[in-house]
Amino acid sequence: MISIFLMTTLALVACKKDTAMQYDPNVKSEITLEFDNVAGDKELQLNTGSYTNASGQTFNVSLLQYFISNISLTTADGRVYTVPQLESYFLVKEQDVASQKIKLMVPEGEYTSVSFMIGVDSLRSTRPIGERPGVLDPANYPAGHEGMYWSWNAGYIFYKMEGTSAAAPADPTGNRKFRFHIGLFGGMTAPTINNIKMNTIELTANGTAKVKTGRKPVVHFLHDILKTMGGTTNVDLAANSTVMVSPFSANIANNYVKAFAHEHTHNE
Amino acid sequence: MKHQWLSFLWAGALAWVLLGCAKSVSPAADGKFTGFVAPANFPKPVYDIPAYPVTQAGFELGRKLFYDARLSRDNTISCGSCHIQGAAFTHHGHDVSHGIEDRLGKRNAPALQNMAWYTSFMWDGGVGHLDMQPIAPIENPVEMDESLASVIAKLKASADYPPLFEKAFGSRDISSARMLQAMSQFMNMLVSANSKYDRVMRKEGDSFTADEQAGYELFKARCATCHQEPLFTNQQFMNNGIGIGPNDDKGRYDISLIEKDKYTFKVPSLRNVMITAPYMHDGRLRTIDAVLRHYAEEVQASPNLAPGLNSGGRLGIPLTANERLRIKAFLATLTDDSFIRNPAFAEQ
Known part of the structure; x- marks a missing residue:
């Protein structure tokens, strides 16, 4: 009796291991892309955490938020699913944990790579107000630091990081702040600086995402702000404490596009 | 009875206000x-x-x-x-x-x-x-x-x-x-779009005076590269040579960060120009005469000066006193009274 039970168990385990999971591409199921902001090997802690950049300057971060948009996912057998564009704009905020988990409904399948834009595409940046819902609506940003839209140079701020550093020059109030407001979509007419960045991240090495009804896979990305501060260009907070509409913004965008990495995937 | 009469009056007044x-x-x-x-x-x-x-x-x-x-x-x-x-x-x-x-x-x-x-x-x-x-x-x-x-x-x-x-x-x-x-x-x-100029262009019965017509010809020859009809702007960004202001406003450059845009500003429409003084991006010229004198005599060399304002080293647009008068006569035909008096556009 016991042996029959054991045999059955073994058979079931063997079955589960040997048979490839069956996916139905005509059925959609949930996947979560989680954006976890870190500073090197530390979790990012707003205001209280102290970090050191590649230039040896100590700083803390008071605000971090960025747009993730135009998401597409690719399966092992090469099927590409592009999230419908108007459902594909997300604003990730460090101070809002829910905003860091992007839930999508995608066709069942084993996904091996994820592509996304950091920022807002140029076409959307030229559309009428009625075609800018949700996080794209300039009325949906709280007044003050959390705004993600420039009204005077009409366009979205793609990536915003603010904080303080002893290395930054004192402003008239005596504060030593740094402010990175990175935007610029390439201009309405003549081509201007374009800081729109696409990122494709392979999942195979650290765990593909198995999207199937009944499962809730979570793809866990890390965004390392130390890489925003240093990488292709090491930012000197003494010289570049305020980076907004300036050519230097391209250096920071080139840094942060490489600051996203895949940590692991939960396939429960 | 008296009350009825009064209320009749009130109703009449109300109707008049509403109709108005x-x-x-x-x-x-x-x-x-x-x-x-x-x-x-x-x-x-x-x-x-x-x-x-x-x-x-x-x-x-x-x-x-x-x-x-x-x-x-x-x-x-x-x-x-x-x-x-x-x-x-x-x-x-x-x-x-x-x-x-x-x-x-x-x-x-x-x-x-x-x-x-x-x-x-x-x-x-x-x-x-x-x-x-x-x-x-x-x-x-x-x-x-x-x-x-x-x-x-x-x-x-x-x-x-x-x-x-x-x-x-x-x-x-x-x-x-x-x-x-x-x-x-x-x-x-x-x-x-209902200035005298428009009515002449649409052949609605109006015609230019001799001065206005002469001004129009001068305008087409000397001003229309930037101030293109019928909007009277080509919607481009130009440095018109008024010289860098005390606040060093770089104009279009602040948006585009492109060197050739430094000190350029959008070409404004000339429609209703006679009633929109003062002129230029910072309102530094108080009269249309000052504007015409600027183009004729006072254009300054500065980065990205509009090419049309520099002919072989001579800056500006040659305009005699008589020519300026005729251009002014033409510009006055761009005033659109029905636009500035339309009650539908006013605060209610």
Whole structure:
């Protein structure tokens, strides 16, 4: 009796291991892309955490938020699913944990790579107000630091990081702040600086995402702000404490596009 | 009996007021709302009117918003404060405008007209769609110093707006999209195309005087490269040689960061130019004579000077005193009385 039970168990385990999971591409199921902001090997802690950049300057971060948009996912057998564009704009905020988990409904399948834009595409940046819902609506940003839209140079701020550093020059109030407001979509007419960045991240090495009804896979990305501060260009907070509409913004965008990495995937 | 007579009088007065109101809300002379009509001598509008048509209720809501000081932080300044209809929606007599708490800006309030044909807005072209334009003055600290979110909150909390949004959009929901679309409807209706120039061009019975005709010929030969008909702007960004101002305003460069854009500003339309003094991006020239003298005698070398203002080292556009008089006579034909007097465009 016991042996029959054991045999059955073994058979079931063997079955589960040997048979490839069956996916139905005509059925959609949930996947979560989680954006976890870190500073090197530390979790990012707003205001209280102290970090050191590649230039040896100590700083803390008071605000971090960025747009993730135009998401597409690719399966092992090469099927590409592009999230419908108007459902594909997300604003990730460090101070809002829910905003860091992007839930999508995608066709069942084993996904091996994820592509996304950091920022807002140029076409959307030229559309009428009625075609800018949700996080794209300039009325949906709280007044003050959390705004993600420039009204005077009409366009979205793609990536915003603010904080303080002893290395930054004192402003008239005596504060030593740094402010990175990175935007610029390439201009309405003549081509201007374009800081729109696409990122494709392979999942195979650290765990593909198995999207199937009944499962809730979570793809866990890390965004390392130390890489925003240093990488292709090491930012000197003494010289570049305020980076907004300036050519230097391209250096920071080139840094942060490489600051996203895949940590692991939960396939429960 | 006496009371009845009085109430009859009141009813009559009320009817008169209501009729008066009803008449004054329509852009058309006969009192009927026409919607947006592109003039026969104009190209196709840039704004997607078929997708976002103008309705009477939307237009009237947009007009109310345009003249509402609640768009500013301390509820003191409306769009109409600096864009006055009688001066073709400029701030007549002000070199630069003052926002809330008398804060001064750095640029002259431009005329609001024919915006449905504009590819960009502001002196530096920083705004690319008419819907997004009002956010700039609302959020500029030296203009209205308010946030769009806060304006929406004020409108939602008001007694007067929800029914007007319902009338215009079918429900009492107030959103930035509806608010800005209504403002675009009002602004799209601000079409100035009934000047003497237009009536001559459309062969509606008017004709130029000899001086006006001579001025028109001079204008076409010397000014029209930038001030292209029928909008009287090519919508490009040019340095017209007025010299770098004391605040070193780099104009278009602040938006584009392109070296060749330094000290360039959007070519303004010359429609209604005789009533929109002072002139230039910072309002430094007080009269049209000063403007013509500038082009004839005072153009200064500076980076990115418009190529048409430098012919083999000679700066400016040669214009004799007589030629200037004739050009002025022509420019006066661009004044559109029906536009600046249209009661439908005024604060109600």
